[in-house]
Each structure stands twice: as C-alpha cells, then as structure tokens.
Amino acid sequence: MRVLHDIDLDVPEGRMTAVVGPSGSGKSTLLLCASGLERATGGSVEILGTDVVGLGARKSAQLRSEQIGFIFQEYNLVGSLTVADNIALPYRLSGRRVPRSRIDDAMTRLGIAQHARRRPDRLSGGERQRVAVARVVANRPRIVFADEPTGALDLASGQVVLDWLQALPAKGSTVLMVTHDPHAAARADTVVVMGAGRVRGVIPGGDPRAVSDAVLAAQSDDAQSLNEADGASS
Known part of the structure; x- marks a missing residue:
C-alpha cells in the first residue's frame, strides 16, 4: 500500500521547516524517507546532493552519522550509557575524536550538566529530551530531523526544546520537524501541510x-475524498 503520493518538496537550507497534518496523513513516513531511515520505493530523495534511495546501507549510515542529527x-538514548556518553555517541560511531569541551558546553546550555554521569532511566522525560537535543547541539550536524520532539513533554520542557x-x-543546521x-509548528519559517499522503499546501510559519x-x-x-471513494464503490 502506498503511503506517500506525488511528493515534490524542497526543504530550504539553513531554515526550520515544520510538517503538520491529520493523524495518518504520512507526516512521520515523509520524515523517515527524507532522512534515509526508510527507503522510498520510487523517485529520489536527495540529502546534501546525494540521492539516498540508491545509496548502499553502509554509505547511508555514514552519511547519517556524519551529517544528520535526530x-x-x-x-533514542542508549540505556547503558551515561548522559555524557550518549551525547558523544555520534562522534564515536563515525570514528571522530570526541571534543569534551563541546559536550560539556552542550550539557551546560541545556541545563543537564549535573546529570552527566547519570543514565537515562534516572532522568525525567523532559531531561531525556534535553539530552537528545544536547547530542544534536554538540555534534552540529548539517541537517536535523525531529519527529514529535515535544509530544511527550510538559509545556516548560517543550518550550526549552523548541x-x-x-x-x-x-x-x-537545517531543521525538518514533524x-x-x-x-510548535508556528515556530518554523515554513509549514508543510499534509493530507492523505500528499502535500496539501505550504504556508509561512508564525x-x-x-x-x-x-x-x-x-x-x-481527506474526509470528503474518502466519502466520494466510498460512494463510487457502492
């Protein structure tokens, strides 16, 4: 079954773009395909000039570890690692040297420096999400993909993340957020509106x-299209 249909979308570099739409509209699937975590069954998906649809698993993983933050x-924290080690993980996975000063700075900026030696199960949901953001801040990826980053957070923690x-x-960094x-979407420069697996429109944020x-x-x-389809089949 096809989830996405006739998607033609450019995400502007150096901007924040939000994707919204009704439940089941394909928002998260679009983000997974755009990031290369899910392989599109047709068309092309270019990340920094590279078509990831035809990219091998090894090169795709390398691109994500070096250029992309999630x-x-x-x-998506590793339970057996401390906060500091979770933040350093993308560096280690890509074989790069870990600049401890950058990790310490990210933890301080996100207000979690006091938890550096703790493991994720000792933190609140808001603190764990701050660790995920600190991981991105420390690694400075070219592109950041965020899927419902405030969905499980209280208002105060959500505002910090946003x-x-x-x-x-x-x-x-370029940010694409579902x-x-x-x-939350209004914080973005541009908002992409989806429905039934299609882009219904693009509006400014704010x-x-x-x-x-x-x-x-x-x-x-979507409801009207569904009713028309049911009427045609009856």
Whole structure:
C-alpha cells in the first residue's frame, strides 16, 4: 500500500521547516524517507546532493552519522550509557575524536550538566529530551530531523526544546520537524501541510491559528475524498 503520493518538496537550507497534518496523513513516513531511515520505493530523495534511495546501507549510515542529527519523541538514548556518553555517541560511531569541551558546553546550555554521569532511566522525560537535543547541539550536524520532539513533554520542557530547535539554523543546521502541535509548528519559517499522503499546501510559519486552520482544511478534504471513494464503490 502506498503511503506517500506525488511528493515534490524542497526543504530550504539553513531554515526550520515544520510538517503538520491529520493523524495518518504520512507526516512521520515523509520524515523517515527524507532522512534515509526508510527507503522510498520510487523517485529520489536527495540529502546534501546525494540521492539516498540508491545509496548502499553502509554509505547511508555514514552519511547519517556524519551529517544528520535526530530528535525523536522516544528520545533514542542508549540505556547503558551515561548522559555524557550518549551525547558523544555520534562522534564515536563515525570514528571522530570526541571534543569534551563541546559536550560539556552542550550539557551546560541545556541545563543537564549535573546529570552527566547519570543514565537515562534516572532522568525525567523532559531531561531525556534535553539530552537528545544536547547530542544534536554538540555534534552540529548539517541537517536535523525531529519527529514529535515535544509530544511527550510538559509545556516548560517543550518550550526549552523548541527554543533550541529554532536557534539551530543560525548555527548552521537545517531543521525538518514533524509535529501535531500548531504552536510548535508556528515556530518554523515554513509549514508543510499534509493530507492523505500528499502535500496539501505550504504556508509561512508564525501564526498557530493559520496552521490549525490549514490542518483542519486538510482533514476535511481527506474526509470528503474518502466519502466520494466510498460512494463510487457502492
């Protein structure tokens, strides 16, 4: 079954782009394909000029470890490693030297320096998400993919994470974030609205109400299309 249909999307470099849409609209699948974590079954997906659809597993993993950072709702931390070691992990996986000063600076900036020797199971959800963000801040990837990065957080912790995501483009990173929260999406420079696996529109960020209205319109269009399909088959 096809999940995405006729996607033609450019994510501007050095900007923050949010992807929104009704549940089941293909938001997360789009992000997984765009990042190379899922292989698209057709077309092309270019990351920094490289088509990852035809890239071998080894080269794809190398590209992700050297150029890409991930922030997911589930945090994706290694339970057996300390906070500091989790932040350093992308360096080690790519065989690069770990600059301890950069790791310490990232922990300090995210307010988790006091937890450096703790393991993730000793932290709150907000603290674990800050570790995931610190990992990105320390490694300074060219592209950051974030899938519902504030979905499991309280309001205060979510604001800290969004503040840092919004600041990353000024530090040289391009951010692509999937979210169901119109207030989070409005932090982005550009908002991509999806529905039924298609891009329904692209609007500027800044206005949560406009984002919410666009999602509701996509949801209405999806419902209408489904009703028309059911009518045609009956």
